[in-house]
Amino acid sequence: MIAENLISVTQRIARACEKSGRPPDAVRLVCVTKEAGIEDALAVLSLGVKDLGENRVQELASKYAAIGDKATWHLVGHLQTNKARDAVRISSLIHSVDSVKLAKEIDKEAKKIGKTQDILVQVNASGEATKFGITPDEAVSLIKEISLYPNINIKGLMTIAPEVSDPESVRPYFRALRELRDELSSVPREKGTVPIRGQSPFSELSMGMTNDFEVAIEEGATIIRIGRAIFQK
Numbered sequence: 001m002i003a004e005n006l007i008s009v010t011q012r013i014a015r016a017c018e019k020s021g022r023p024p025d026a027v028r029l030v031c032v033t034k035e036a037g038i039e040d041a042l043a044v045l046s047l048g049v050k051d052l053g054e055n056r057v058q059e060l061a062s063k064y065a066a067i068g069d070k071a072t073w074h075l076v077g078h079l080q081t082n083k084a085r086d087a088v089r090i091s092s093l094i095h096s097v098d099s100v101k102l103a104k105e106i107d108k109e110a111k112k113i114g115k116t117q118d119i120l121v122q123v124n125a126s127g128e129a130t131k132f133g134i135t136p137d138e139a140v141s142l143i144k145e146i147s148l149y150p151n152i153n154i155k156g157l158m159t160i161a162p163e164v165s166d167p168e169s170v171r172p173y174f175r176a177l178r179e180l181r182d183e184l185s186s187v188p189r190e191k192g193t194v195p196i197r198g199q200s201p202f203s204e205l206s207m208g209m210t211n212d213f214e215v216a217i218e219e220g221a222t223i224i225r226i227g228r229a230i231f232q233k
């Protein structure tokens with residue numbers, strides 16, 4: 001079942017890329033395993049997937065303990081400051097930075113282990129009250145502030161769209177995230193005023209889940225985070 005699901009998702013990614021004139025390898029698939037067991041996570045890896053995502057640090061740590069470096073790990077869910085250490089130890093990319101306090105903690109933990117931690121800033125593009133993430137305006141000032149942290153690399157932005165039955169209705173949020181990225185990546189790169197330090201292109205857009213990934217790809221997603229469409233039996 002997982003193999004069929006994965007083939008179908010891969011084909012849908014390819015079609016969405018084609019429709020929007022993007023190369024099929026423009027989009028990285030992160031398989032979100034929060035509702036999958038170790039066995040299913042291993043199954044997608046054996047089918048050629050490289051990237052696994054978890055939304056909670058505890059679950060990330062327990063999957064990592066079983067699977068280790070066979071996967072590239074993503075923390076896609078909200079991160080509490082006091083869990084930063086494990087998140088930094090394991091994650092290739094932390095998608096959910098939404099405060100200076102958290103960024104500072106990540107920077108500190110990364111420094112301890114001699115790592116530069118790749119992160120995304122989570123933006124609440126829809127303004128929905130229940131979602132984590134910060135407003136686009138806050139994102140600009142957050143990025144300016146944390147771009148000076150030496151052990152953090154800001155790679156781009158992440159958003160979670162509201163759950164709706166018609167994915168077309170969340171297109172404006174994805175578009176807004178892309179425009180924000182474009183705006184931020186065109187700011188002159190001088191130290192202290194820059195969003196992003198020179199070594200890291202600020203290009204990633206983590207957006208799109210089972211319900212809405214095709215629309216997200218059409219709007220420029222570079223990373224999509226898929227759980228149910230792959231693991232549901």
Ligand SMILES: *Cc1c(COP(=O)(O)O)cnc(C)c1O
Pocket residue numbers: 032034055076077160209210211225226227228229
């Ligand atoms: C669960 C989760 C996903 C995957 O959601 P599906 O709808 O199962 O594809 C993506 N991103 C985050 C942050 C999640 O928590």
